[in-house]
Amino acid sequence: MSIYQLTVNKKKHRVDVDSDTPLLWVIRDVIGYTGTKFGCGMGLCGACTVLLNGSPIRSCSTPVSTLKATDKITTIEGLSEKATHPVQEAWVEAQVPQCGYCQSGQILAASALLASNPNPSDEDIDTAMAGNICRCGTYTRMRQAIHSAAKKIQNTKKS
Amino acid sequence: MKTSTSRRDFLRMSTTSAFVLALGFSSESKGKLLKKVTTTGVQINPYININEAGKVTLFNPRPDMGQGTYQILPMLLAEELDIPLDQVEIQMTDGSDRFGSQLSGGSSSVRTRWIPLRTAGATVREMLVQAAANRWKISMNDCSTKDGFVINKISQAKLSYGELVEEASHLPVPAKPKLKSFAEFTQLGKPSMRPDVPAKVDGTAIFGMDVQLPGMLYASILHSPTIYGKVQSYDATKAMAVKGVRFVLKTERVFFHGPYSDSGGFDQKLRGKAEAIAVVSESYWSALKAKKLIQVSWNALGFGETATEQYFNQAKAAALHEGNEYKDAKVGDFAKALQLSDYKVQGTYQTPFMSHAPMEPCNATVFVQGDQVEVWAPIQGPDGLVNDLATYLGVKRENIKINVTFMGGAFGRKAVFDFVMQAANLSKQVNAPVKVIWTREDDIQQGPYRPGMISAMQGGLDKDGNVLAFEHRLNGASIMASVFKADMRNNPDPWAGEGINLEDSPYAFPARRNSFNWIDPQMPVLWWRSVYASTNVFAQESFMDELAAEGEKDPLDLRLHLLRDAPKFVSVLNKLAEISDYRAKRKQGVSIGIAIARSFASIVAHAIVVEKQNTGGVKIKHVYSVIDCGFPLNPDNIKAQVESNIVYGLSAAVCNQITRTHGKTEQSNFHEYTVLRQGEIPASTIYVMPSQDEPGGVGEPGLPPIAPALCNAIFLATGKRVRTLPFDLSSI
Numbered sequence: 001m002s003i004y005q006l007t008v009n010k011k012k013h014r015v016d017v018d019s020d021t022p023l024l025w026v027i028r029d030v031i032g033y034t035g036t037k038f039g040c041g042m043g044l045c046g047a048c049t050v051l052l053n054g055s056p057i058r059s060c061s062t063p064v065s066t067l068k069a070t071d072k073i074t075t076i077e078g079l080s081e082k083a084t085h086p087v088q089e090a091w092v093e094a095q096v097p098q099c100g101y102c103q104s105g106q107i108l109a110a111s112a113l114l115a116s117n118p119n120p121s122d123e124d125i126d127t128a129m130a131g132n133i134c135r136c137g138t139y140t141r142m143r144q145a146i147h148s149a150a151k152k153i154q155n156t157k158k159s
Numbered sequence: 160m161k162t163s164t165s166r167r168d169f170l171r172m173s174t175t176s177a178f179v180l181a182l183g184f185s186s187e188s189k190g191k192l193l194k195k196v197t198t199t200g201v202q203i204n205p206y207i208n209i210n211e212a213g214k215v216t217l218f219n220p221r222p223d224m225g226q227g228t229y230q231i232l233p234m235l236l237a238e239e240l241d242i243p244l245d246q247v248e249i250q251m252t253d254g255s256d257r258f259g260s261q262l263s264g265g266s267s268s269v270r271t272r273w274i275p276l277r278t279a280g281a282t283v284r285e286m287l288v289q290a291a292a293n294r295w296k297i298s299m300n301d302c303s304t305k306d307g308f309v310i311n312k313i314s315q316a317k318l319s320y321g322e323l324v325e326e327a328s329h330l331p332v333p334a335k336p337k338l339k340s341f342a343e344f345t346q347l348g349k350p351s352m353r354p355d356v357p358a359k360v361d362g363t364a365i366f367g368m369d370v371q372l373p374g375m376l377y378a379s380i381l382h383s384p385t386i387y388g389k390v391q392s393y394d395a396t397k398a399m400a401v402k403g404v405r406f407v408l409k410t411e412r413v414f415f416h417g418p419y420s421d422s423g424g425f426d427q428k429l430r431g432k433a434e435a436i437a438v439v440s441e442s443y444w445s446a447l448k449a450k451k452l453i454q455v456s457w458n459a460l461g462f463g464e465t466a467t468e469q470y471f472n473q474a475k476a477a478a479l480h481e482g483n484e485y486k487d488a489k490v491g492d493f494a495k496a497l498q499l500s501d502y503k504v505q506g507t508y509q510t511p512f513m514s515h516a517p518m519e520p521c522n523a524t525v526f527v528q529g530d531q532v533e534v535w536a537p538i539q540g541p542d543g544l545v546n547d548l549a550t551y552l553g554v555k556r557e558n559i560k561i562n563v564t565f566m567g568g569a570f571g572r573k574a575v576f577d578f579v580m581q582a583a584n585l586s587k588q589v590n591a592p593v594k595v596i597w598t599r600e601d602d603i604q605q606g607p608y609r610p611g612m613i614s615a616m617q618g619g620l621d622k623d624g625n626v627l628a629f630e631h632r633l634n635g636a637s638i639m640a641s642v643f644k645a646d647m648r649n650n651p652d653p654w655a656g657e658g659i660n661l662e663d664s665p666y667a668f669p670a671r672r673n674s675f676n677w678i679d680p681q682m683p684v685l686w687w688r689s690v691y692a693s694t695n696v697f698a699q700e701s702f703m704d705e706l707a708a709e710g711e712k713d714p715l716d717l718r719l720h721l722l723r724d725a726p727k728f729v730s731v732l733n734k735l736a737e738i739s740d741y742r743a744k745r746k747q748g749v750s751i752g753i754a755i756a757r758s759f760a761s762i763v764a765h766a767i768v769v770e771k772q773n774t775g776g777v778k779i780k781h782v783y784s785v786i787d788c789g790f791p792l793n794p795d796n797i798k799a800q801v802e803s804n805i806v807y808g809l810s811a812a813v814c815n816q817i818t819r820t821h822g823k824t825e826q827s828n829f830h831e832y833t834v835l836r837q838g839e840i841p842a843s844t845i846y847v848m849p850s851q852d853e854p855g856g857v858g859e860p861g862l863p864p865i866a867p868a869l870c871n872a873i874f875l876a877t878g879k880r881v882r883t884l885p886f887d888l889s890s891i
């Protein structure tokens with residue numbers, strides 16, 4: 001076991017874990033943010049998606065030893081205060097989640113897409129979201145919600 | 160179910176203030192996520208608790224796996240109680256007897272609780288009104304209720320439910336409380352926001368996976384690769400050396416509702432339990448790592464060479480003979496009618512074994528302390544779990560407490576509790592709370608699976624293309640035999656006739672016969688979203704189009720004619736034709752295919768437009784759907800469930816399947832058991848029929864007609880008839 005320094009949701013954490021421990025289990029079981037989910041453990045489903053310096057990564061396949069103390073890790077709990085991120089708001093308005101288990105990952109992937117591409121086309125959405133499985137099949141609503149979140153973001157910028 | 164309500168639902172809990180201790184979850188504090196939440200108040204019936212401050216807690220007897228019961232069941236109570244759902248707290252029931260059946264399954268939640276829960280709400284409302292009327296010394300007729308208050312219509316004075324509850328609890332329970340008419344509903348019957356959604360966008364919703372208890376240990380399980388199997392010997396030396404690992408132990412995997420003997424079952428093959436090895440550790444990661452280091456020698460108990468190919472060959476051979484007949488599908492003399500037909504048509508359809516693969520793999524946290532058992536788990540039915548645990552552990556039912564969490568999907572999988580029993584077995588062995596987490600590989604390789612089926616169809620037509628005779632022979636595994644260890648060798652599995660009996664499939668064939676031949680799958684099988692309707696309807700609705708083609712009829716016209724005495728089916732088809740512009744001329748290579756089915760008391764029809772691609776294969780352009788599920792309680796959620804069924808059903812048609820050879824499952828994770836992703840989903844248009852009928856099921860009926868609608872469209876576009884699922888859209 002070794003000590004690692006991590007910055008998760010703007011807070012610094014010191015964790016004592018094996019170097020090969022995936023970030024997923026550190027976030028969930030050591031730090032206690034359980035919004036990040038385990039779905040496949042192989043980088044195939046996206047349920048474990050978190051943001052690393054703003055880009056989506058699969059935390060199940062990211063050993064803790066590969067992270068620096070200065071890396072900014074964002075989980076669903078840290079995306080916004082009180083679920084006010086435009087993607088979260090659009091998600092509620094479109095009533096996207098069903099079981100909800102994939103949704104933390106989906107929302108983080110969508111927020112990263114919009115941060116780099118404020119007006120994504122359907123094809124951009126297909127590419128950016130292809131790594132995130134939803135077994136409940138909420139894909140159509142997610143697409144709608146991403147488009148409406150994009151509009152929300154543009155409108156706030158204008159005003 | 161319509162009029163009578165079980166007495167159990169109406170027992171008055173107490174005549175004085177009752178204290179209800181409930182466990183809830185809070186996700187604020189790190190690590191220790193479990194908090195005790197105490198609700199005090201008066202409980203006039205088991206489902207409703209009102210405290211003096213006016214806080215209303217509604218107890219929800221149907222676990223939520225994404226289908227929307229978290230909202231709609233409490234709304235049945237809240238509607239009649241006259242309190243907005245966003246003013247109440249919702250708690251899941253704990254499996255105790257007083258809540259009656261608590262299984263989410265068979266799209267039955269609203270259908271079975273539609274009257275009882277509304278009656279429970281209306282009963283309490285009437286008692287509160289009586290208490291207010293007594294206090295004001297006016298007649299009940301001069302009182303109304305709104306938003307948690309009783310209103311004096313004469314003076315406009317108001318009393319909150321909290322102020323009245325103590326008094327109300329001493330009043331006699333009204334024998335026949337008046338239920339609202341549909342027109343009087345203020346919450347049911349219009350699109351509404353589900354109360355679980357906010358917690359599912361900010362990470363605070365607690366799934367089984369998220370439960371953490373003080374002193375909890377994590378377990379990973381090394382299962383028998385052949386599913387049924389025993390541990391001959393094992394070496395845990397390397398595993399024990401992994402830091403954090405506390406125990407490596409033999410455990411079990413029991414199969415469903417007992418008997419839990421290792422030779423249970425009518426033919427000594429349908430086994431009650433298998434053995435497994437568990438790593439119990441301080442962290443899940445160390446448990447996973449250690450599991451890979453264990454050497455086990457397994458006894459496959461004769462299941463080491465089983466294969467799905469062999470199973471399907473047996474089923475195809477069985478299909479040559481008529482099976483055990485279904486009485487609920489018999490019309491006329493099929494054999495004679497076929498003989499008298501001018502044309503005979505045959506088709507054999509094959510549907511694969513399927514894994515449910517819910518996003519959240521099976522997991523459970525259990526703490527066995529002497530004869531007391533507490534469970535935190537994503538499960539579809541806490542009452543069934545109480546029964547199974549009581550049998551398995553030999554403890555009293557009242558000593559078992561179940562905390563139902565949100566389920567990250569289930570689709571039938573979490574209605575059996577093998578993974579919970581594993582956690583119980585381990586907690587008992589190590590004397591600590593244990594959280595068992597199955598990996599995705601465990602999920603996909605261990606079953607239970609939807610049975611793969613062979614449907615042998617035969618039909619007879621007259622010279623003008625009218626259908627004279629229709630036969631559906633089902634050949635395959637019995638879920639009844641798997642789950643309840645019933646002998647299905649000489650009986651048709653009653654579930655297996657779903658979706659194609661006369662009530663579900665009222666085609667006016669002059670002669671009709673359905674029958675079932677049981678084939679031993681040599682693996683555990685289970686209901687999977689829409690169960691046998693998913694396999695039956697694929698064959699039946701595809702074959703309808705084969706008959707239409709042979710008889711030179713339009714597929715829609717043939718159905719409209721044969722369903723002429725079933726007006727609801729006709730309305731659904733007409734609406735489908737309208738929204739899909741069915742009769743429009745389409746360009747060469749573009750076709751529209753349809754299918755219709757009733758399952759779980761609701762009718763769904765899909766129309767799918769496909770386009771033949773120059774590069775080969777076809778592309779799905781659009782899906783149109785019409786659902787008649789009776790009075791639509793939350794039309795937006797009904798749409799969401801149809802959307803969900805389209806995706807789940809299409810994945811099953813064009814992506815994934817379970818195959819087994821040498822006793823082992825060939826797929827292991829989402830790279831081999833593929834599912835549809837964003838970008839592979841067709842656009843859809845969904846219409847929910849207005850209706851004043853009793854509500855039907857919603858979570859499953861959208862699935863059965865999706866694959867046949869697709870294959871019917873493909874036939875019309877390409878001339879190729881798909882009779883085996885899954886298939887590859889790009890190479891058809």
Ligand code: FES
Pocket residue numbers: 037038039040041042043044045046047048049058059060061
């Ligand atoms: S759990 Fe990480 S991608 Fe599936």
Ligand code: FES
Pocket residue numbers: 097098099100101102103133134135136137138225518567568
């Ligand atoms: S909402 Fe259930 S898996 Fe996406």
